[in-house]
Amino acid sequence: MGGTARNKDRELRGIAGYESPYPYLDRLQLKMEERLAHRVPAAGRFCGFCYGRLRESDSECGFCAASIAEAGTVAEIPQDVLRAYKVRQKTESRWVYGGAFAGLIIASLAFVTMVTWGPGPLGHPAAAFAMLIGGGYLLAQLFGPLIGGQAGYRRGARARDAIWARHLAARETPGGNPVAEQDRHPRSPS
Numbered sequence: 128m129g130g131t132a133r134n135k136d137r138e139l140r141g142i143a144g145y146e147s148p149y150p151y152l153d154r155l156q157l158k159m160e161e162r163l164a165h166r167v168p169a170a171g172r173f174c175g176f177c178y179g180r181l182r183e184s185d186s187e188c189g190f191c192a193a194s195i196a197e198a199g200t201v202a203e204i205p206q207d208v209l210r211a212y213k214v215r216q217k218t219e220s221r222w223v224y225g226g227a228f229a230g231l232i233i234a235s236l237a238f239v240t241m242v243t244w245g246p247g248p249l250g251h252p253a254a255a256f257a258m259l260i261g262g263g264y265l266l267a268q269l270f271g272p273l274i275g276g277q278a279g280y281r282r283g284a285r286a287r288d289a290i291w292a293r294h295l296a297a298r299e300t301p302g303g304n305p306v307a308e309q310d311r312h313p314r315s316p317s
């Protein structure tokens with residue numbers, strides 16, 4: 128399951144025409160979605176740079192390759208970081224569902240057109256109905272996962288990366304810290 132989704136992500140990256148400047152965010156996306164869905168404990172031992180979950184034996188982060196001795200560890204993933212992954216997830220699914228819905232609308236319009244104006248056998252309700260079912264399926268697939276998925280990936284990944292860039296900037300600014308950033312956005316994604 129996880130492997131297929133990861134492959135899907137990699138394919139999408141190739142065709143959607145957007146390479147994240149932070150490749151470890153793509154590697155972490157599914158892990159963070161598990162965390163957002165509360166399928167894994169919130170507390171743990173996380174990489175101090177990218178917040179990937181670490182194993183006891185790790186001396187190097189498996190996601191961003193930071194040295195744990197240098198990056199340190201944290202016990203929880205900051206909320207603004209979780210929100211970044213949530214934005215990416217929501218944006219993509221919105222585009223996939225929106226696209227699939229548009230495909231169904233087009234098939235319905237074609238159905239009405241065929242029944243109303245279709246010449247000869249094309250105007251037969253059975254032909255129009257077959258088109259509605261088959262065409263609806265194909266168009267939903269085309270506009271949903273294929274076209275909507277790419278657009279959603281691109282937009283979602285850009286939005287996520289922008290939030291991450293802000294997080295990095297706030298973290299690296301002396302005196303600025305991610306907790307203060309969090310307080311400015313009281314809506315928690317968890």
Ligand SMILES: [Zn+2]
Nearest residue numbers: 174177188191
């Ligand atoms: Zn890391």
